[in-house]
Amino acid sequence: MSIKSIAAKLFAKNIYKKTQLWARNPVATQQAVFESLINDAQQTQFGKDHHFDQIKTTADFAKQVPIRDYEDLKPYVEKVVKGEENVLWKGKPLYFAKTSGTTSGAKYIPLTKESMPYHIEAARNAILHYIHETGNADFVHGKMIFLQGSPILEEKYGIKFGRLSGIVAHFVPRYLQKNRMPSWETNCMEDWEAKIDAIVEETFDENMTVISGIPSWVQMYFEKLQQKGGKPVGKIFKNFNLFIYGGVNYEPYRAKFENLIGRKVDSIELFPASEGFFAYQDSQKEKGMLLLLNSGIFYEFIKSDEFYNENPRRYTIGEVELGVNYVLIISTNAGLWGYNIGDTVQFTSLKPYRVIVSGRIKHYISAFGEHVIGKEVECALQEAMEGTNIRVNEFTVAPQINPASGLPYHEWFIEFDPEASGEPDNLEDFAEAIDNAMRKQNIYYDDLIVGNILQKVVVTKVPKNGFQEYMKSIGKLGGQNKIPRLSNDRKIADFLSKNS
Template identity: 55%
Template sequence: MKFKSLLAKPFASIVSSRIRKEMQRAVEDQDSILTDLVKTGRKTDFGADHKFEAIQSYTDYKQAVPVRDYEQFKPYINRIKEGKHNVLWKGVPIYLAKTSGTTSGIKYIPITKESVSNHIDTARNALLNYMAETGNSSFADGKMIFLSGSPELERVGGIPTGRLSGIVNHHIPRYLRTNQLPSYETNCIEDWETKLDKIVTETINQDMTLISGIPPWVQMYFDQIMARSGKLIKDVFKNLDVLVYGGVNFEPYRAKLLGSIGKPIHTLETFPASEGFFAFQDSQTEEGLLLNTNSGIFYEFIPANEIFNENPTRLSLKEVEVGVNYALIINSNAGLWAYNIGDTVKFVSTNPYRLVVTGRIKHFISAFGEHVIGEEVEHSLMKAAAEENVHITEFTVAPRVQTDGELPYHEWFVEFENMPENMQAFAMKVDHNLRQKNIYYDDLLTGNILQPLKIRPVRKQGFIDYMKAIGKLGGQNKVPRLSNDRKLADELLQYLQ
């Protein structure tokens, strides 16, 4: 055993033990965090506007602070960008995380001196907990790659501003710097294809032991490595142990990614966002991600079917139930108050609190009242793909309302690694699976309001070419699984086989 892995083991044991203790006091920690947040928030413009001085309980808080999305938060963010102090949190943020919103354009999310540890420590804890659980620490002695955005930062209102992954890059511990790839200079390249080519050059002859990134972009990296070497990943990186991922559901990418590697390896799922690092996989055997309940964030949960109501039900952690789809609302020491991050989650356990990410609030199809969500389409497609031994590269779904006289339908744009033998039979399997998952969709077909879904095969590299065409190739960008309009679908028509 080498030096770094030897040192990591006792530290991993300490961190894992602390995580286990926090599992047992999750509700108590959440209550304490809300109290502390409100106490600090009283000294801010937001606290004055919402009469934080009068808040004595969670019930008081819900009455005083309505749920907001970024657009409704923007006036406060704009004041921070103008250099104002004590707007959402004491002082000014130490960073602004810059992210692309689907409806808000560029978003600027504050990161404060108090909140930055949530991003850094949670990533570290996820890896240390994995070490403690599996006994595998050898990856700490090899090279690690984090496919991320540029670490170059601009200044907005005097505040360093950039992609979250680039900001986090500045906080990688010194003892890991010698393990980290790619180089700083390569990480600063903005064009994804140029950057990827440089990453491959820098890493192909290295002892890579851990690779981290969003699955579709990791797959692009693997494709380039295999094209240049003529070998599977396991034969290029013989000591590759761990694949860390987040940002999208792994299942649609699992078969191709693991096939590219060519051997079983451990995977570690995380749930980070610019607004906070919310959860991570704490077990290789149990389903779901452990909610990060003691890291400066107080969570609220709104039943997903109420999120657009004027006065939706707002629940604290102790009130959630297993199996219910919730919109995730956060309150944090970054100065985000009753902030709707746009993700939906479902608890698979409340002892401890483990969840799965089920989709995006704005990514759904309900052109006819069916309210089909991401979790349902992913399940329906991947179940059929597994039965038919078909591998999926990427996909998205949209409604087809105008049909020249025939019944409307859901139109699926799917890029296949290998095509089904009978596309019509495959589409019927997917349709059957979706009918089983969503009773409203089933009712619409039974009532002859909709016809069964149709699949449009997208040509090889079609989704990559599309993302490139719109300037969103690589980094943290993702293809939406669902759209309730035709914008994305109509643009994809030119990428069909």
């Protein structure tokens, strides 16, 4: 065993012990975070506007600080963007993570000197927990890659702007610099397709051991590797044994990835966002990701079926239950207060607190009162594929409210993988398997089918690269951009229908 492997294992053991200290005291940990945030932000514009000096309890906070999304917080953010200090958080942020909003154009999410280290530590600690549990540290000798956005940053009023993944690229630890790929020049390329081609050329003959990124875009990289090498990725990279991902559920992609790789590899799921790094998979044996309760973020949770009530109850960590769908609300040391990030979560464990991402509060189908969420469609597809050779590259679901004939229905747009013999023999049978799985999970959907309000699922095949063409058409090909699993309208569906 090399000195590098031994050092990694010792470091991993130390981090594991530190994690246990706060994970075993979740309520006290969150209370300490809450008190620290309120105290540090009392003299900010936001703190004064919301009487932080009078807030003593989380109940006081819920009364003083309403739930906000980006649009609601935008007047404060705009002041910070223009260079004002002590607005949402003390001083000025180090960076703004620039993302594309659906209604507000560009969104600017602040990253402060207090919040930035947690983004880096969380990603590192996820790997260290894997090392501690499995004893596998051999990958530290190989090359690692994260498919990410350009690290080129702009600067205005002394604050740098860029994509989160590009900002994080500036914080790669020195001990990983020699292992990191691709080259800086390739990472700076904006054209995603050209960038992937360049990454394939740079990495093809390297000893790649760790590969990470959003599954849909890693899949594109793997397909190009396979085309170039004429063999599975696992034979091109013989020591590749760890896939790290975030942003979307890996399960719908797993069978496809195993086919592309040619064997199974371990995986680690992350839950990062511009607003904070919320959770990571701390165990290969347990379901869910460890919620990071000591990372400068105070969490509140609202039951998703109560979210649009006039005054929904805001639960703290000691009040949550297993299996309930919650909207995640955060207050952070980057100056986001009572902030709705749009994600919904469910707890899979309360000792310690582990979560899965169940969907987006705005990404659901409830055209008929069924309130179908992302977790349900992903599980239904996975169940329909079990025991078959079917492989799915990508999919999305939308309601068809006004069909040319018959009852309305949910239309599933699926890009299968015919090259791996991954198409269903009978599309109607496959659609029925999906429908049956949906009905078992969602009683409202089942009632609509039984009551002849809806007909069963209809599956529409999308041609190869159809989803990539859609993302290209809206200027969101590659990087951290993702296809929504669910839409309550037919914007995506209409594009795919015309091109199917």
